[in-house]
Amino acid sequence: MNKNKEQLLNKRYKAEQRFRLYGLSAIFMALLFLTIFIFKIFSTGYSAFQKTWLIVPVTFDAELMMLDQNPSKEDLQDADYYDIALKSMADLDPNANEDQENELKRMVSYFFEKEIKNELLNDPNLIGKTKEVYLTASDDLDQVFKGNYPRDLPEDQRRVSDYQLKIFDQLVANGKVESKFNISFFTNADSREAELAGIASSFMGSIFSILVCLMIAFPVAVLAAIYLEEFAPKNRFTDFIEVNINNLAAVPSIVFGLLGLGVLLAIFQLPRSTPLVGGITLSLMTLPTIIIAARASLKAVPPSIREAALAMGASRMQTTMHHTVPLSMPGTLSGTIIGLAQALGETAPLILIGMVAFVNTIPGSPMDPAASLPVQIYIWAESAERGFVEKVSACIMVLLGFLIIMNLFAQIIRHKFEKKWS
Amino acid sequence: MNLILFTFIVLLGFTSYYFGRKKAYTIQSTKKRLTALPQFYGYYLAIWCAIPAFIIFSLWAIFEPTIVKLLILSDYSNQGYLDDELNLLYEKSKALSRGQFTGEITPFIEASAEKYLSLRSIAQSSKVVIVLSAIIASVAYAYKRISSNSRTREPVEKFLNAVLFTASLAAILTTVGIVFSLIFQTIDFFKVIPLFDFVFGTHWYPAKAFVRDSSEVLDPTMYSDTFGAVPIFAGTFFIAFIAMCVAIPIGLMSGIYLAEYASTKVRQYAKPLIEILAGIPTVVYGFFAALTVGPFLKELGTSMGLEVSAESALAAGGVMGIMIIPFISSLSDDVITSVPQSLRDGSYAMGATKSETIKRVIFPAALPGIVGSILLGVSRAIGETMIVVMASGLAANLTLNPLESTSTITAQIVVILIGDQAFGDPKTQAAFALGMSLFLVTLCLNIVALRVVKKYREKYE
Secondary structure (H helix, E strand, O other): OHHHHHHHHHHHHHHHHHHHHHHHHHHHHHHHHHHHHHHHHHHHHHHHHEEEEEEEEEEOOOOOOOOOOOOOHHHHHHOOOHHHHHHHHHOOOOOOOHHHHHHHHOOEOOOHHHHHHHHHHHOHHHOOOEEEEEEEEOHHHHHHHOOOOOOOOOHHHOOOOHHHHHHHHHHHHOOOEEEEEOOHHHHOOOOOOOOOOOOHHHHHHHHHHHHHHHHHHHHHHHHHHHHHHHHOOOOHHHHHHHHHHHHHOOOOHHHHHHHHHHHHHOOOOOOOOOHHHHHHHHHHHHHHHHHHHHHHHHHOOOHHHHHHHHHOOOOHHHHHHHHHHHHHHHHHHHHHHHHHHHHHOOOHHHHHOOOOOOOOOOOOOOOOOOOOHHHHHHHHHHOOOOHHHHHHHHHHHHHHHHHHHHHHHHHHHHHHHOOOOO | OHHHHHHHHHHHHHHHHHHHHHHHHHHHHOOOOOOOOHHHHHHHHHHHHHHHHHHHHHHHHHHHHHHHHHHHHHHHOOOOOOHHHHHHHHHHHHHHHOOOOOOOOOHHHHHHHHHHHHHHHHHHHHHHHHHHHHHHHHHHHHHHHOOOOOOOHHHHHHHHHHHHHHHHOHHHHHHHHHHHHHHHHHHHHHHHOOHHHHHHOOOEOHHHOOOOOOOOOOOHHHHOOOEOOHHHHHHHHHHHHHHHHHHHHHHHHHHHHHHHHOOHHHHHHHHHHHHHHHHOOHHHHHHHHHHHHHHHHHHHHHHOOOOOOOOOHHHHHHHHHHHHHHHHHHHHHHHHHOOOHHHHHHHHHOOOOHHHHHHHHHHHHHHHHHHHHHHHHHHHHHHOOHHHHHHOOOOOOOOOOOOOOOOOHHHHHHHHHOOOOOOOOHHHHHHHHHHHHHHHHHHHHHHHHHHHHHHHHHHHO
């Protein structure tokens, strides 16, 4: 009898421990996913912040460039750089035949002509001399240098030929290949060539969309929250508005994309693919988030504040505008920033309103076609070239960086400025 | 141009505020009592400046394009053009006047373009004149009207109240906008494709419905067996099911652990860390699923002798489940914490262990709230787009094998609408019909979930 009881008790304690273990392992799993996730992104992405350069001696032969004696600045602008660019690449291997010369050319980006031109424009005295110029390596060689390229594949399955690898290895052995911080990743617009593609255009697109979103969503949401929390009579219509807000907060984002497409583009005829339309669509999406946050922080202002103001003879509007709203601002602002951070990471609605178009210029206003950072991630992730994989991860790192900064900012506002009433 | 005008009007508003307040001070200096604080006199005048400007701006925005179009097309009336051709002509001349025209330039179009430009400039300048004169007139009128005993605070506050009320309508307007943008395309779609074929058809090949010539007579038989949405709906619920299989156990157990077992310190760090998972953009999850999880599962399957598609439903659903974990864990944590302590104490007093208390007392008490949080999670899973677009297949495939690829409502919408769309084409309309069904399904789930959670909260508060 006693033994039975003890067994039962033991069993129950074991069950207790098991249950606790389940809980712990669930949390552990969730955190494990997070770690794997971040590790994977960082380990594939960090190399994109480095760019591989080939150091190639270029002879600025005036004759080949069709330049006269003492050329002016315009002459230098219009000169023909293609021949000397080709020649300097071909000179890497004096014994190269025509096919091999072509392969040599493809070891650098198609931008190489311009890079050589810029070198001369910076220093016009170089004419007739030879200088070692940094040329952007092609994305495949970039990956080879970073060790991400499967060199042991059979040659016909690679985009880099054995010949190119041979020359490249010689260059590496001579110290003519260098890896430097990839500035162009931040200053270039998108490109079909992985080695030249950058995030400048999508970054500006994101900034413009977020600004438009902020300018629309913030005032409307705060005013709506003030009305609902401070002035609205308790009736069915107010209830209806509330049900609407709560529902909108849970409507899938892609539906907002359909709204943008069907109303903003089709009926109002706003320009396609622009951050303006993207921002308006995102603002409709963030509106409920900000309203809910603003209402919560208005609600947190204790009634004694309102009563004191009313007792001093302030009208209800004055009480609200002079006392309640300023006191609720920290909470509202941090809610706004969190809403904007959500909007910044949103992709699907922007795809529907055409912000996936290939844009190789940096937009100067919200009316210019642009992509946004998450859409850029999508575009690059769908590209087949190996060089884009690390670009995607790097772009994700930039995006996550922004999200972290925004969330930290929201936390700081909340902790520094929010008054604790108790 | 408009920006300059706008800035100017804002400046005018500030000036009127200044003059209103100044007048109030003048009245005050004559030892007369004011009925409101001086700044209300200023606000009053500023409102009298803003209202006419707003009315005229909106009138212009609504009527200017229509009138200009009518005037331009009046040149072409009685020449036997069809409506569509006239619209095209108008668009062409508009494009030409902006320098964006790339077709053949005919004298007609050139003339229209010139006329368009001149009409636009007439419209612009008349707008400037009318707006400014209206503002000056109304502000002058109001300025004369205000005196020591005129009421200014009440109208100003009424106006503010009206503005606040209008802002609160934004939520309703958005909902109306959603329904409006979906419903017309959906109705048009069901005019061509019978509702029955859409709901019960088992073949989904929207690529078959190529863009038609608008003159061609609609032939419904052309689309039979093209827009059967069963595989899409099945795929959507299937992937959502896989996601919930991952999210419910992990999310619920971590919610319980955080609420009942974890020390304050663990809770303080673990909760925000788990919530990071909810803050990661979905496109990042999509990339992770497509690049890491999909190939990993494929390799794993091959080593076990299974045939796994690189775009399997399992990869998309599993990653989606990870995304949903924090929704369920946070919500169920909240729900469990709000179960009154007295229930726990009663159970402990009877000698129950902690896990027995949780399983037999707290869980049943918190069940409605937990169900609500799960329903919200399901609604998330159904509406999730980027993970499926990037990691699951794009061809609709009626299957219950998690190792094969399937497609979802959201993925199909993106596939159809990416790139240029032709409105009026059944393929485009199909995307809107899918959007409508998505909206309705998530709406129902949300309403039920929110109601359940609300009822539950009321019970214990």
